[in-house]
Amino acid sequence: MSQSSSRVDRAPILVLGGGIGGMSFAILASRAGWPVHVVEADPNWRVYGAGITVTGPTYRAFRSLGILDDLKAQGYHVTEGGRICIPNGTPVADLQDRPIQPDLPVSGGIMRPDLHTLLSRLTREAGVRVSLGLTATEWTDQGDRVEARFSDGSTGTYDFVVAADGAFSKARSFLFPDAPRPAYTGQYCWRVVAKRPPEIDRSHFFVGAPVTCGLVPVSQDLMYLWLLENVPEMRRVDEATAYQRLAALLAPFSGPVGAVRDALNADSWVNVRPLEAVLLPRDKWFKGRSILIGDASHATTPHLASGAGIAVEDALVLVEELQRHADVPAAFQAFTDRRFERCRLVVESSVAIGKAQQDHVSPETMGAMMAKAQAALLADI
Structure with missing residues (x-):
């Protein structure tokens, strides 16, 4: 009997969380022959957020997942670098980026709900059992299996647990x-979706104002605006008046950013959140037959646009190591050894770039910091 066929006779893998990392792992593990059960707390399996920027390394991960063509068709992609502009929209420089592999875009974007819809469809098509409106309240490691109890009172026996339940992971x-929790990093990120004018044909970055912002195409018709605001301490943002606050922050801009600002009104859906990050130490990535992946172990800020990418990479590497090792804890250790430094690079570099923005370092210094981190991420996983 082949190894993949023998997996079907084993207890299923329990995946906690139906986000990007959890779904990616579930798809890959199911394709490799494991029975998989995903439990997701949201009964409607919704996703919030505006757009998501997709970098070259993230496209590479999505290609390994088998969704590159779908991603390109549903989103927006380019084969050239971004454009630097001053606040009035005048271009001052084009970034000379090149594809990291011949068949990959340099960068792009997609609406986060569209990516979620794609991954959730593929999850169900892979034969994964999905339970919505359910959480695991506790589980016990029995050495060769895990016994879990759920919020509806039901129980189940599982081979092992993969926790992909986000930055504020209950798992x-x-x-x-005693594990560290996400810590506030001193900035808020604002996002809003707008109609894409033809001239926004790639990522645009606007510098030289008190705040930094950008425009990212996410489809043929849409783009999203992002803005980073330095805020020393966390504060509550009133959703009803968020559009007014965002308009005030965008006051120094004209051109395409000014057009987005002028279109803001009480019906605009403005996404704003404090930027928090956490990197668990190596000895807290897994315990026995339970492992944390994605934001549960390494939540990052968006400065390198790599959070989704490294979550998919986690899924790819974890399935690879599970196929190589018959012993589950040995596979978890191999996964941790492969992933820790790369994830640390993303988290620590992203937080450092945010701190540099708060300290108003020179554009040259900022550019060098970003270029160094981005160059390191070009290495394959």
């Missing part, structure tokens, strides 16, 4: 009560 708190 992390359950496994490691």
Whole structure:
């Protein structure tokens, strides 16, 4: 009997969380022959957010997942670098980026709900069992299996647990009560979706104003605006008046950014959140037959646009190591050894870039910091 066929006779893998990392792992593990059960707390399996920027390394990960063509068709992609502009929209420089591999875009974007819809469809098509409106309240490691109890009172027996339940992971708190939690990094990120004018044919970055912002195409018709605001301490943002605050922050801009600002009104859906990050130490990535992946172990800020990418990479590497090792904890250790430094690079570099923005370092210094981190991420996983 082949290894993949023998997996079908084993207890299923329990995946906690139906986000990008959890779905990516579930798809790959199911394709490799494992039975998989995903439990997701949201009964409607919704996703919030505006657009998501996709970098070359993230496209590479999505290609390994088998969704590159779908991603390109549903989103927006370019084969050239971004454009630097001054606040009035006048271009001052084009970034001379090149594809990291001949068949990959340099960068692009997609609406986060569209990516979620794509991944959730592929998850179900892969034969994954999905339970919505359900959480695991506790589970016990029996050495060769895991016994889990759920919020509806039901129980189940599983081969092992993959926790991909986000930056504020309940699984992390359950496994490691003393683990660090996400810490505020001093900035808020604002996002809003707008109609894409023809001239926004790639990512545009606007510099020289008190705040930094950008425009990212996410489809033939849409783009999203992002803005980073330095805020020393976390504060509550009133959703009803968020559009007015964003308009005030965009006051120094004209051109395409000014057009987005002028279109803001009470019906505009403005996404704003404090930027928080956490990197768990190596010895808290897994425990026995339970492992944390994605934001549950390494939540980052968006400065390198790599959070989704490294979550998909986690899924790819974890399935590879599970196929190489018959012993589950040995596979988890191999995964941790492969992933820790790369994820640390993303988290620590992103936080450092945000700190540099708060300290108003020179554009040359900022550019060098970003270029160094981006060059390191070109290495394959």
